[in-house]
Amino acid sequence: MAASVTVENLNPKVLKCEYAVRGEIVIHAQLLQQQLQTQPGSLPFDEILYCNIGNPQSLGQKPVTFFREVLALCDHPCLLDKEETKSLFRSSPNYFNVPLKHENLCISDGSSLCSADAISRAKQILASIPGRATGAYSHSQGIKGLRDAIAAGITSRDGFPANADDIFLTDGASPGVHMMMQLLIRNEKDGILCPIPQYPLYSASITLHGGALVPYYLNESTGWGLEISDLKKQLEDAQSKGIDVRALVVINPGNPTGQVLAEANQYDIVKFCKNEGLVLLADEVYQENIYVDNKKFNSFKKIVRSMGLGEDDLPLVSFQSVSKGYHGECGKRGGYMEITGFSAPVREQIYKIASVNLCSNVTGQILASLVMNPPKAGDESYASYKAEKDGILESLARRAKALEDAFNNLEGFTCNKTEGAMYLFPQIHLPQKAIEAAKAAKKAPDAFYALRLLESTGIVVVPGSGFGQVPGTWHIRCTILPQEDKIPAVITRFKAFHEAFMAEYRD
Amino acid sequence: MAASVTVENLNPKVLKCEYAVRGEIVIHAQLLQQQLQTQPGSLPFDEILYCNIGNPQSLGQKPVTFFREVLALCDHPCLLDKEETKSLFRSSPNYFNVPLKHENLCISDGSSLCSADAISRAKQILASIPGRATGAYSHSQGIKGLRDAIAAGITSRDGFPANADDIFLTDGASPGVHMMMQLLIRNEKDGILCPIPQYPLYSASITLHGGALVPYYLNESTGWGLEISDLKKQLEDAQSKGIDVRALVVINPGNPTGQVLAEANQYDIVKFCKNEGLVLLADEVYQENIYVDNKKFNSFKKIVRSMGLGEDDLPLVSFQSVSKGYHGECGKRGGYMEITGFSAPVREQIYKIASVNLCSNVTGQILASLVMNPPKAGDESYASYKAEKDGILESLARRAKALEDAFNNLEGFTCNKTEGAMYLFPQIHLPQKAIEAAKAAKKAPDAFYALRLLESTGIVVVPGSGFGQVPGTWHIRCTILPQEDKIPAVITRFKAFHEAFMAEYRD
Incomplete structure (x- = not known):
């Protein structure tokens, strides 16, 4: 009988394990996302904004071109074999209008598939793999080269x-x-x-x-x-x-x-x-x-x-x-x-x-x-690589600061500076009435807050209780990863929600 | 003190765990491989032949072209953006001389980077990933599409x-x-x-x-x-x-x-x-x-x-x-x-x-x-895909049969037919003298045999004791994966070793 496996007879360590970053709030967000698709307009927001997890590309960050060029060449090494005789184009959008110079693999109009250093790097990597076999199991510690x-x-x-x-x-x-x-x-x-x-x-x-x-x-x-x-x-x-x-x-x-x-x-x-x-x-x-x-x-x-x-x-x-x-x-x-x-x-x-x-x-x-070995000054890709890297990191710094300031302007929020990583972890001094409402709903107060935030705004954050916190304090973790042009709207939505929440629960 | 972590105070489950497929014999083989590089000619063979593990591409099997075309396009989706205006070439070697027809992404000489169905498949896959973000964490069960x-x-x-x-x-x-x-x-x-x-x-x-x-x-x-x-x-x-x-x-x-x-x-x-x-x-x-x-x-x-x-x-x-x-x-x-x-x-x-x-x-x-969804009849890639697939499977069947026959011709070997998978698991009826020599060397008899085989021929197999066997019987696992043109030499080397081994230990 299928009933032979029940929650009661599973490994208790599995049952005890918790992982809030993809826990209850996120599962609820996925359901709301489905609802948005099947019944557009049925929720007070148009999209779910996943600020629960450090997942930059899910929010629109573009991959670094050089890295992807090398990966594509290693996935399909045959591309390299035609270098001398055939021509390809570099199709990556030139995000930052940095002048690109391409000496190899160009077609008639002069655009190229890959930078010369991506090609030489791919060749170097393939040469370090016996038989160029990217489809073989490697040494269990990874490929020696x-x-x-x-x-x-x-x-x-x-x-x-x-x-x-x-x-x-x-x-x-x-x-x-x-x-x-x-x-x-x-x-x-x-x-x-x-x-x-x-x-x-x-x-x-x-x-x-x-x-x-x-x-x-x-x-x-x-x-x-x-x-x-x-x-x-x-x-x-x-x-x-x-x-x-x-x-x-x-x-x-x-x-x-x-x-x-x-x-x-x-x-x-x-x-x-x-x-x-x-x-x-x-x-x-x-x-x-x-x-x-x-x-x-x-x-x-x-x-x-x-x-x-x-x-x-x-x-x-x-x-x-x-x-x-x-x-x-x-x-x-x-x-x-x-x-x-x-x-x-x-x-x-x-x-x-x-x-x-x-x-x-x-x-x-x-x-x-x-x-661990990105392009270096002098490499063909270096200028565009550096522009992509600096563009992302500078934007992240601005986003961190904007969200930190916004949180510190909310009633009952105190937020330390984000010096690094991808998150803000503000403390929320919740009113007693909110804490009691959470108790009645059988939620931790910060989970209660995060769920209400999600249901009102589509913004997904993780309650501090998922990370641990000094007992009696309440936090949320919010990534700094929404694209920069969305940050003002995120702040506006968050602020409006918080004000309504406080109006409802202020002691 | 670094001595705070010793084998004695590690998790005993880790200590007890064994994984022979990459165990002692393979570690020894890696050392011999290094020796071949640093001191060529110092061993009675020129290369190590890894028959210990089902790792086809490490032994020269080529990846299926269609699969790699799609992967390269998904790794670097910008390639697709130029489909209408630019031209690329299909660079994969046409292993089986199947006529290829390419309607898209061709350069002036008519050769193409990718088959039309690889392009449409990549587009379909990317469309199923929010934001085409192959660099984002997916749903924990995998991308829904x-x-x-x-x-x-x-x-x-x-x-x-x-x-x-x-x-x-x-x-x-x-x-x-x-x-x-x-x-x-x-x-x-x-x-x-x-x-x-x-x-x-x-x-x-x-x-x-x-x-x-x-x-x-x-x-x-x-x-x-x-x-x-x-x-x-x-x-x-x-x-x-x-x-x-x-x-x-x-x-x-x-x-x-x-x-x-x-x-x-x-x-x-x-x-x-x-x-x-x-x-x-x-x-x-x-x-x-x-x-x-x-x-x-x-x-x-x-x-x-x-x-x-x-x-x-x-x-x-x-x-x-x-x-x-x-x-x-x-x-x-x-x-x-x-x-x-x-x-x-x-x-x-x-x-x-x-x-x-x-x-x-x-x-x-x-x-x-x-x-789970390879090209189908009517797809542009189908003929070349099917030729590659059939070529590999038919060759594997011939290799399995050749090795099975060879093993059954060795004194003391009995080998069941390989109906499927990638391995032969012959039983070796070892002479008592060999069993005693193994005991003296503190090895299981089949591990002793496998080690001697490695040291004489460079062929790596896994002793049956790594898989479990009826007590008192001895086996080795040998893959059928050496490339077909190498099989006769493998058989010759194996046979010569075995005859010498039996001459040394025959009761």
């Missing part, structure tokens, strides 16, 4: 050497996180220190692997500062309960909180991990997304090496993804983890887990190598 | 309706298998019936999720027949030990064993699952790989529906992959699972697990939709 390229990119970023053998290419950053949790968590007495608020991949993964999430609180009043004193306190508290704390997760730039760690703070975090024997799991997927002049991204690898610490001193994992940055190639599912400071036998176990899934997707692998 | 196409492909294959809501697109088949194990296994008392020999993804996944593998033995003497009496016996045996058996894994066509189930046998398997309240996990990734005229592939979905059973009768999961078939697009990591017979609340849990990893890679998603 691509890992070499990524290691070179890390070396150039940090000024300290990186090694291809330390790179594990993954389908986005998430599988790497799961792999490390799987490796470290033996049972419910193994704990992982995680920031609160946190990106719920961490809580979900820890729950699925049956471990304990040991929370440390980012200080909202100091711009989501990470305080070593709180780390210590939470560690000791967990240890006193018999928890064996194995690792510390740091998300820098922060998700959902948008702060960028100061260098001195990073030194202290490294010392803390070293002293306490913790693995440092550094989520650095937003390393390109920094919007303020007074902060810059430092990888933990660079910090660790700057302190003179080497392989024997600290187990460190850095996660990177092609989904974020200025490129936002979420659908390609590329990423990597760089692991250092683990013994050979432990690394063998990591390799074994990676090998069970054979390899990550090769398109994502290629893209990860491109993201 | 692609799932519709896959459901249509299944419907046309089976003659019974399929539903896009039942499709979960995955990065290859493996993540789907992990997802189901994660869902069903609560603890070490939950069991999964698996064939022995089995594809070690199953044993690895069950171990990682902490469950019990309940083995049932395929009968080598009847061509790896699946006997219901053995299923019953093993189920009862497990139950008597307090194991709650939750699911039955069937691999059809078989891996590593290559048999294709007879329809009557499939009916009995379905009845068994229904009577015993088991989930049927049907690994159907080799559904296109059938090499004998007297057998055909029937999906378990078709069998179940033919029996008049519906949604309420049997929970059934069918796994499919783009890695296998005639296309062998392993590196693209595309696949899906079709789940039927699960209640809405259970499906919500499956969706939740899928959503934690956001989505599978979109390139793989697109390819899965193509594989």
Whole structure:
């Protein structure tokens, strides 16, 4: 009987797991979207605006041309074989009116399919794959030549050497996180220190692997500062309960909180991990997304090496993804983890887990190598590449500022600056009457607010309760990703909703 | 201290997990390959021949042109925008000298980049993706339009309706298998019936999720027949030990064993699952790989529906992959699972697990939709597509037969026919002296044989012990994938090695 499988007899870890970024609010939004299609005009808005997830291209951001040229050539390498004799055109729209020069692959009117550097990069990548076989399983850590390229990119970023053998290419950053949790968590007495608020991949993964999430609180009043004193306190508290704390997760730039760690703070975090024997799991997927002049991204690898610490001193994992940055190639599912400071036998176990899934997707692998080695000054694509990149990042900075200002102008909202990443995480001081209405509706107050926002405006945000927050405070996470020309309308809709909400529930 | 993480304090499930397809022998082969590069001539062979894994393109199989044309167009959709005004060339080598007709996208000499149906297919796919954003995270089950196409492909294959809501697109088949194990296994008392020999993804996944593998033995003497009496016996045996058996894994066509189930046998398997309240996990990734005229592939979905059973009768999961078939697009990591017979609340849990990893890679998603809906008679690509497909499958059938015959001619080898899939799994009756030499070397006898084979010939096979086998019997798994013109040399090398091995160890 099909009734043999019921919710009651499923793995309780699965039942317990939560992932709010695609949770109840989003499922409701998808239903409303269907309603808009089948019954246009039946809702007080014309479209659903997904501000729940860092998914830039879903909101109209265009892919970076150079990256896509290389991918198309690698997908269908036959294109390259005709270089000498045939001609092609560069069809990418020249978004920024940068003069393009094309020496190769032009048809009679002089327009070209691909830049010369895209062609040479594709050739270089294909040459590094035995038999140019982009359709073959690769080494379980990823294609060696691509890992070499990524290691070179890390070396150039940090000024300290990186090694291809330390790179594990993954389908986005998430599988790497799961792999490390799987490796470290033996049972419910193994704990992982995680920031609160946190990106719920961490809580979900820890729950699925049956471990304990040991929370440390980012200080909202100091711009989501990470305080070593709180780390210590939470560690000791967990240890006193018999928890064996194995690792510390740091998300820098922060998700959902948008702060960028100061260098001195990073030194202290490294010392803390070293002293306490913790693995440092550094989520650095937003390393390109920094919007303020007074902060810059430092990888933990660079910090660790700057302190003179080497392989024997600290187990460190850095996660990177092609989904974020200025490129936002979420659908390609590329990423990597760089692991250092683990013994050979432990690394063998990591390799074994990676090998069970054979390899990550090769398109994502290629893209990860491109993201870590974009065109350089002198390359034919450089001007257009730089214009695309700068255009996106500058626009994101303006959008972040506009939304931050708008939130801070709403009654009961306080919103820290988005220094980096893709999100605002404002606190909403909800009136008691709204909190009671939420209780009556059996919702968390911020979920109640987010649902009402969705139903009134079509704007999808994630309630703070999905990320964790200081008990009794309420937040929402809202991406900065709607296209810039839509931001004023988003603000107007949001403001009108909020004023009506407050008029209804003001104490 | 970095010593805080040691093999001793890792998750014991990880330590216990084994995956021989990329295990010790393969790691040794990679070292020998490096040696061949750095010290050419230092080994008694010139190249490593990877017969350990079903990875056709790594051994020279070419991708199917139509599929790659569509992928390139979807990766860089700007190519399509110029269709009316610009001209391109079809650069794919015309492997089979089939006359090609190109009405669109031709340059002056009449050659074209893409077939008209590749162009229209790419447009259709892009139109089904909001904003044509192949770089956006999709719905966690995959892009709805692609799932519709896959459901249509299944419907046309089976003659019974399929539903896009039942499709979960995955990065290859493996993540789907992990997802189901994660869902069903609560603890070490939950069991999964698996064939022995089995594809070690199953044993690895069950171990990682902490469950019990309940083995049932395929009968080598009847061509790896699946006997219901053995299923019953093993189920009862497990139950008597307090194991709650939750699911039955069937691999059809078989891996590593290559048999294709007879329809009557499939009916009995379905009845068994229904009577015993088991989930049927049907690994159907080799559904296109059938090499004998007297057998055909029937999906378990078709069998179940033919029996008049519906949604309420049997929970059934069918796994499919783009890695296998005639296309062998392993590196693209595309696949899906079709789940039927699960209640809405259970499906919500499956969706939740899928959503934690956001989505599978979109390139793989697109390819899965193509594989389930290849060109049809009347399409411009059809003739060349069919020539490529038939060429590959017919060649695989000839290679399977040649290797089977060769193995059966070796002293002490017995090899069943490869009716389907990509492997031969001959039994080797090893002399006692060889078994003792293996013991002395602390290897399983078949691993000892495989290692010696590798060191003498560069041919990589997987020892039967990696798949499970009747105790006291020894096998190897060898793919049928070396290119056809290499098969005679493979046979010669293998034969020479085996004769020398037997001369050394014959009792």
